[in-house]
Amino acid sequence: MALPIILLSNENIEARNLVELTLQACEVARSAASQAVDGLLQGSERALQEVRKCEERLDDLDRELDQRLAPVITRITPEGAHELLACMKVVLDLERIGDLIVSFTERAVLVHNRIDMEDVNALTRMACVLENMLDQASKAFVGRSVDQALNVLRTDAEMDRLRSLLMVRHTESSEGLRGEESLQVLFMATALERAGDHAKNIAEETCHLATGHTVRHLIRGKDASSEQLFLDWLAQQSVTRA
Template sequence: MTDKHLSSQFDAELSNISTRVLEMGGLVESQLRQAIYALHHLSLETTDQVLELEQKVNRLEVEIDHDITSTMSRRQPTARDLRLLVGVSRVIVNLERAGDEAARIARMIKSFIEAGAPRTLPASDLAGSAQHAADLLQRTLDAFARLDVTAALAIIDEDDHLDAEYEGYLRKLITYMMEDPRTISTSLNLLFLAKAVERVGDHAKNIAEATIYVAKGADVRHTTAAQRESAVQ
């Protein structure tokens, strides 16, 4: 078997792994969109659909992880190919955790609905932040597919805006609880929902960092904006 043939097989394996990662990402995006719909419309049926997708996401993570391990052991990749496999491994971990957050949101919404939560609380504000987080995840997956460093840098910076939205929402809930103690239980549920949404943004940022690692070989975790800009030059 020629080296060229081996190289073609390896390229096909890498392409298949990348395709499955994007498939997994699409499922997690769907989970988030459905969770947002459930929150906005207080739909029990939709929360069940989110939880059904969780099983598919978990299965894909295990399968892709197996493919990565198998490819590494057989091909012993170097340089950018190795970075790609390491980066993909980081991506699927963060996708699975983002899916966990979507499932957590669905479970809390289900409990929220069954408890007869008042509609006067600012759930619509939370739906806006959740939409922001879902959009961020979609964009970071697109950046990873294209290994677009510029887009990845913008996503990392934008996660700070999502964090600010969370802090603003937290202050609003505290005001509601102070004004009417009867809303404390429901407000705490909303607070946990908001934290789950904020965590989705964190996972999107982590995938963006993995994108930069694959494309440039630079580890930009726990760095400032200036350090990240310098690292990708």
């Protein structure tokens, strides 16, 4: 994925390379989510191995960024340093997403023949939503797009909804609770929901990078969602500047 014009100096090749490394990590995490769907639908050991390779690659990228960032961050502008710190946070979230996708896929391969198709469909939907969130989060980070970042925040609500539906299905009655299979389904749903939370963190970091303000500090009550409050704040800033 090609970089747009960004705050880092064009002469600082190493700093730009670290941003590229972050984008590589985004793509690796998205690929892991895609492979996880195959693991669920096919019970594929090959898919599990691919997911594990993605997780190992994310670990490597996280370590590489940590090792290379410190010497660079002291030689660039404050704006560039802010961007590299954002890269560090993004890659850390992606590394955690990789761990959660491995956990999901290991369980998926283990129980895919023993869980109801309704559960398979719901979990597949969650995994596809996660893949979409990661794709949108990556594009938002590249383009410093608040709109795309807010799409990720909105989509996270769908992850929460799907997990809640599975929770209700497996716990509200004795008929729904089916021993180990129910526990595995709920663990899998929780892993995907937590991965979605980390994708949401990336979107929030993008909003901060693009505007200089965080999403969370704008929340003053419980009547509006975080993304709506952020949109309202942006609109107010536009009026003030006009």
